[in-house]
Amino acid sequence: MKQSESPLLQQTRELRQAIRSNDHTGPTSGLVTGAMQGNVVILPADWANEFLLFCQKNPVSCPLIGVSEIGDYRLPELATDIDIRHDLPEYYVHRNGEMVESRSDIANLWQDDMVVFVLGCSFSFEHALSQAGLAPRNIEENVNVSMYETNIATTPAGRFFGNTVVTMRPYKPKDAIRAIQITTRFPKAHGAPLHFGTPQEIGIHDLSQPDFGEPVTVKDGEIPVFWACGVTPQVAIRNAKPPICITHAPGKMLITDILDTDLAVL
Amino acid sequence: MKQSESPLLQQTRELRQAIRSNDHTGPTSGLVTGAMQGNVVILPADWANEFLLFCQKNPVSCPLIGVSEIGDYRLPELATDIDIRHDLPEYYVHRNGEMVESRSDIANLWQDDMVVFVLGCSFSFEHALSQAGLAPRNIEENVNVSMYETNIATTPAGRFFGNTVVTMRPYKPKDAIRAIQITTRFPKAHGAPLHFGTPQEIGIHDLSQPDFGEPVTVKDGEIPVFWACGVTPQVAIRNAKPPICITHAPGKMLITDILDTDLAVL
Numbered sequence: 001m002k003q004s005e006s007p008l009l010q011q012t013r014e015l016r017q018a019i020r021s022n023d024h025t026g027p028t029s030g031l032v033t034g035a036m037q038g039n040v041v042i043l044p045a046d047w048a049n050e051f052l053l054f055c056q057k058n059p060v061s062c063p064l065i066g067v068s069e070i071g072d073y074r075l076p077e078l079a080t081d082i083d084i085r086h087d088l089p090e091y092y093v094h095r096n097g098e099m100v101e102s103r104s105d106i107a108n109l110w111q112d113d114m115v116v117f118v119l120g121c122s123f124s125f126e127h128a129l130s131q132a133g134l135a136p137r138n139i140e141e142n143v144n145v146s147m148y149e150t151n152i153a154t155t156p157a158g159r160f161f162g163n164t165v166v167t168m169r170p171y172k173p174k175d176a177i178r179a180i181q182i183t184t185r186f187p188k189a190h191g192a193p194l195h196f197g198t199p200q201e202i203g204i205h206d207l208s209q210p211d212f213g214e215p216v217t218v219k220d221g222e223i224p225v226f227w228a229c230g231v232t233p234q235v236a237i238r239n240a241k242p243p244i245c246i247t248h249a250p251g252k253m254l255i256t257d258i259l260d261t262d263l264a265v266l
Numbered sequence: 267m268k269q270s271e272s273p274l275l276q277q278t279r280e281l282r283q284a285i286r287s288n289d290h291t292g293p294t295s296g297l298v299t300g301a302m303q304g305n306v307v308i309l310p311a312d313w314a315n316e317f318l319l320f321c322q323k324n325p326v327s328c329p330l331i332g333v334s335e336i337g338d339y340r341l342p343e344l345a346t347d348i349d350i351r352h353d354l355p356e357y358y359v360h361r362n363g364e365m366v367e368s369r370s371d372i373a374n375l376w377q378d379d380m381v382v383f384v385l386g387c388s389f390s391f392e393h394a395l396s397q398a399g400l401a402p403r404n405i406e407e408n409v410n411v412s413m414y415e416t417n418i419a420t421t422p423a424g425r426f427f428g429n430t431v432v433t434m435r436p437y438k439p440k441d442a443i444r445a446i447q448i449t450t451r452f453p454k455a456h457g458a459p460l461h462f463g464t465p466q467e468i469g470i471h472d473l474s475q476p477d478f479g480e481p482v483t484v485k486d487g488e489i490p491v492f493w494a495c496g497v498t499p500q501v502a503i504r505n506a507k508p509p510i511c512i513t514h515a516p517g518k519m520l521i522t523d524i525l526d527t528d529l530a531v532l
Contacts, residue, residue, distance in 0.1 A: 173463050180446045181458060192447060197439050197463065197489060223463060266532060 008034055008259070013081060015255050020086040022104050027144045027251040028089065033127040036189070036260050037253035038065055038078065038118035039230030040088060041237070042106075042246040045070045048115035050158030054236060055117065057155040061164050061232035063188045065258065066118035073110060075118060079257035084116050090249035092234070097241035099234075106246050114246075119230045121253050122167050124189035124260040128182050129169075136169040137216040144251035145169070147212035147229050151203025152194065154232060159242075162235035166194060168207065170222040179225060188263040196225040212250040274300055274525070279347060281521050286352040288370050293410045293517040294355065299393040302455070302526050303519035304331060304344065304384035305496030306354060307503070308372075308512040311336045314381035316424030320502060321383065323421040327430050327498035329454045331524065332384035339376060341384060345523035350382050356515035358500075363507035365500075372512055380512075385496045387519055388433050390455035390526040394448050395435075402435040403482040410517035411435070413478035413495050417469025418460065420498060425508075428501035432460060434473065436488040445491060454529040462491040478516040 011032045018024040028037055043051055048070075055062035066078045075082045084106075091103045103109075122145070126136050138145040145167045152164040171179055176196055184192045195202050207224060208215045212231055218224060237245045248254065277298045284290040294303055309317055314336075321328035332344045341348045350372075357369045369375075388411070392402050404411040411433045418430040437445055442462055450458045461468050473490060474481045478497055484490060503511045514520065 173461050173467070177446055177458055177460075177462070180443055181450050184447055184450075192443055194443075195439050196443070201439070201487070221467065 008032065009257050011035070012079065012255050012257050016079070016081065016087050019089050019255070020083070025089045025104060028253045028255060029123050029126065029145060029251060030139050032255060034260055036065065036256045036258040036263065037121045037123045038256055039121050039233070040084065040248040040254050041117040041119070041233050042084065042114050043117070043242055044111065044244065045113040045115055047240070047242045050160055051117065051233070054157035054160040054233070055119070057157050058232070060190060060194070061154060061228040062230070063120040063190065064117065065120050065188055065263065068116035070115055071112040073116065075116060078118060082254070084254070085110050088248045088254055089252040092247045092249050094237055094245040094247065096243060097238045102249055109244070109246065118254055118256070119233070120188040120190065120263070121230050122190050122227050123253065125183045125186040127260060128186070129179055132178060132182055134171065134175050134179055134182070138169065141216050143216060144213040146207070146210040146214060146216055147231055147250060148204045149211045149235060154236065159240040160236040162239045163203070164194070165212070165229040165231040165235060166202070166226040167229045168224045168226050170216065170218040170224050172221050173223060176223060176225050183227065185264045185266050186260070187265060189260070190228040190230070193225045193227045197223050199224055202226065274298065275523050277301070278345065278521050278523050282345070282347065282353050285355050285521070286349070291355045291370060294519045294521060295389050295392065295411060295517060296405050298521060300526055302331065302522045302524040302529065303387045303389045304522055305387050305499070306350065306514040306520050307383040307385070307499050308350065308380050309383070309508055310377065310510065311379040311381055313506070313508045316426055317383060317499070320420070320423035320426040320499070321385070323423050324498070326456060326460070327420060327494040328496070329386040329456065330383060331386050331454055331529065334382035336381055337378040339382065341382060344384060344520070348520070350520070351376050354514045354520055355518040358513045358515050360503055360511040360513065362509060363504045368515055375510070375512065384520060384522070385499070386454040386456065386529070387496050388456050388493050389519065391449045391452040393526060394452070395445055398444060398448055400437065400441050400445055400448070404435065407482050409482060410479035412473070412476040412480060412482055413497055413516060414470045415477045415501060420502060425506040426502040428505045429469070430460070431478070431495040431497040431501060432468070432492040433495045434490045434492050436482065436484040436490050438487050439489060442489060442491050449493065451530045451532050452526070453531060455526070456494040456496070459491050459493050463489050465490060468492065
């Protein structure tokens with residue numbers, strides 16, 4: 001972790017401040033490229049151990065990069081100034097497994113027994129893909145990445161279970177091979193794809209109807225390539241039905257001061 | 267390079283002796299797994315520099331692992347006992363670009379101006395694939411790997427030009443992703459695939475009719491995955507038309523004492 005005040009870390013701090021003041025409420029894909037973004041799950045302490053185990057058993061979908069102390073809304077290992085009650089562009093509030101509202105901050109919902117989980121996000125490798133001339137279509141088309149619920153079961157843990165959610169980026173086969181190599185370097189950002197080609201094989205029936213995010217163009221000669229997605233826990237939370245759970249809205253992530261390259265292997 | 271007399275190197279020496287005495291004349295795939303096998307091209311000195319440049323410009327198809335001195339039939343950097351005039355199971359003799367005969371040794375054809383080129387071979391990663399539970403179908407079906415001439419042009423050098431030859435191994439998409447990761451570690455054995463999926467896209471019209479080697483079963487749910495092949499130079503030699511050129515017969519390789527793992531990266 002680099003905590004020196006580089007130009008990149010000035011940008012992450014400024015973006016967090018813009019998000020905190022609700023000046024930025026949109027998706028974060030493509031913003032402050034090079035800094036890691038995180039999926040967020042906030043649960044009461046009596047659900048936290050089971051969720052921690054769920055992440056441990058499903059490290060490709062749920063690569064943990066940070067966990068708070070009980071009742072602590074700070075995440076000093078991810079950035080010194082984070083206050084998770086304010087620092088997401090949009091929050092989803094789930095009660096008994098149902099998403100009941102979206103909010104721009106959660107100060108009024110914060111409880112002293114809450115634990116914050118931050119999971120790596122595929123946005124971390126989108127920068128590396130772009131640098132290799134393989135800009136993801138969602139970046140090119142300036143939309144939120146397409147996300148789909150699949151029939152690929154996660155490994156259950158306690159009350160948490162459900163299918164894996166994936167992101168999709170279309171590539172020509174030759175570029176897909178390169179994209180597999182590049183994303184393999186980022187295990188904390190879901191790593192290599194889970195599947196490519198026929199969407200039906202993993203239970204996706206219509207690419208033009210993503211379950212989260214927006215559809216993107218798939219051109220002639222391109223095949224869809226599917227990576228595990230940090231929205232997967234939201235399906236497990238729907239099934240586990242904790243009395244309260246707060247997550248980021250899909251595509252609207254926590255901006256951290258960790259560099260993508262700091263958690264890359266090789 | 268490990269030159270100590272390990273059990274593996276006893277096996278490579280014994281196999282070379284069996285080949286030298288014509289006790290083994292068949293394909294070498296799957297034999298002495300762990301030891302690198304090489305594609306061989308032998309050319310007169312006045313063609314050697316252009317061919318060396320061709321290899322340099324096409325390192326994925328033509329990964330050089332050894333070049334002899336002019337007139338020297340030994341390759342001490344690959345194994346101390348190699349005599350290339352005897353140590354291939356089968357030779358192809360090409361005159362003016364045409365394959366005119368196959369032979370079990372070339373002692374009578376050897377010239378004092380000949381240069382020997384040895385190129386890495388995808389057999390080197392077949393062992394790693396098998397260890398990962400991804401045994402190539404050609405190994406499972408005990409046949410020579412399927413090879414196809416494609417429409418993927420090589421980069422020409424002097425009189426050498428032509429299309430790339432590929433090997434094909436079928437996998438399910440999930441296994442293909444793992445196979446891409448594994449073979450990436452072996453750049454001197456052609457590394458990652460060039461293509462997967464639709465054969466027509468790279469000019470292959472019928473998978474059941476390989477240009478070299480034998481067809482293998484492609485099961486439901488599997489896609490063909492294509493790697494560059496060390497038979498590619500034989501196409502360039504057909505085009506360059508040197509007065510004489512001697513190569514290995516496809517699938518019948520030079521057994522070296524270099525370990526596959528010695529030339530693996532990561």
